[in-house]
Amino acid sequence: MNFETLKVTQSEPPNSGIFFLYLNNPSRRNALTPKFFTEFPKALSLLDQNPSAKLIILASNGDHFCSGIDILSLKSLQNQQTQDQGRAREALRRAIKEMQSAITAIELCRKPVIASIHGACIGGGVDLITACDLRLCSKQAFFSVKEVDLGLTADLGSLQRLPYLIGYGNTMDLALTCRRIDGLEAKKLGLVQTVFESRDDLEKGVMELASSIAEKSPMALMGTKAVMLKGRELGVEHGLDYVATWNSAMLLSKDLEEAVEASVQKRKPVFAKL
Template sequence: MTTEFPIRMDIDGHVASIVLNRPEKKNRMGLDFFPTLETLVQKAEAEPDVRAIILRAEGSVFTAGLDLMEAGALLTDASASGRETLRKHILKLQQSFSALEMCSKPVIAAVNGPCIGGGVDLISACDIRIASDDAYFSIRETRVAIIADLGTLQRLHHIVGYGRAAELALTGRDFTAKEACEMGLLSRCLPDPSALMEAAGQIAADIASLSPLAVQGVKDVLRFSRDHDIATGLAYVAQKNAALLLSEDLMEAFAAFSEKRVPQFKGR
């Protein structure tokens, strides 16, 4: 399965790769990027064989962020109705990134090279983030007189803590893959893009080998628990497991353990 510029999706077995596909423009996000991303995530969600998603980019730049020249077309009407139209458009852009977070399939962001502005919004909505040593990051919006509005300010402090998120968002400074790894934005740093893709593929394969019911349940419970208190999260996971535990996958896990073989999960 493929789509054309500016972003495409390839499916190999149980793993879908969503690929930023505008390397000649440093993978800047034009206005057509956002609905295309949401459509591809929905297709991956609907494909029963897909169990994990890798988000990566063609070329040496993960993304230079929002295409400001295209975005300027949204800033031509200063009337009250024009501002309301802009608000609604921002909400639609937010929805395309939130689709990654709300997708039941785990999403692994594999970052090579610069990841600027909207790129941080994008990867903050993913479940796992890894990068090559040549990657660097910047919440660049304050440097161009914008408030980051696609999810960084809502998600990043849950990932790296309020103080670090505030410093990075307020200064707009660059920070390296090593620093991103130390603060917890990244779970791994790899020496080069080749090693990065190998690691992303291995993580996706490891996830895909497990019970989809359990994996997708874990993602759901993690997301729910992040946004609720501990007692509410515990009640939610109790209900979730009561609904899912009596599955064919669980019986297969027991049988495989007894027979000393690798289980073959089917997601039912």
């Protein structure tokens, strides 16, 4: 996998099933460029289709996780000229929808995605991590929903996903004030699950968590992610009906049989690849 804005590596040992997907534009503090929005969903799709991939860690090279959408990209969208204003607005809407789809690709990926966050996580970076399944950060990390300060309404997912993580009032606070919060406040709000003292501790902690999850049934992990995401749209009654339908198909997998046998035999289960 060769990309301009990303780097994909496999964790050791190779049979761990853990892959790292790095934002790899450190000279721009991993700002999200037009090329990123093309490459990111492709990289996720390739990892999703790779039977050896059990889990993905979304991290970044350099001193910061992500400084948001590249400002020059915003200007290029704004400066598109045409005599037909209707067509210009349609093209802008389509461009925004394509960028939204790139972020949503995290949720469409069947494999769990863990965000490992250090340094700045601003604007589009918050969009990215809110689409992930779990979020861990270092104590030095900081977060900001920055779009209002740029004269924009956040449009890539933060305003839709953050309320499920930190509540409506807290989301409104962060979105309207654009204030910066550190890792400890992010943990208090529920944006991240764990805060580590340093970046080294973060990397070790993320690997420990990823390794423990990667050992579990791929079918069960996929189902849990799918049912949890669908549950945002459904009430309890319809959510229960959805998971009943899901398991009526998926329980025929040999993963359940292997999990039970491994428990009885007091050994680690060995599951088939997804």
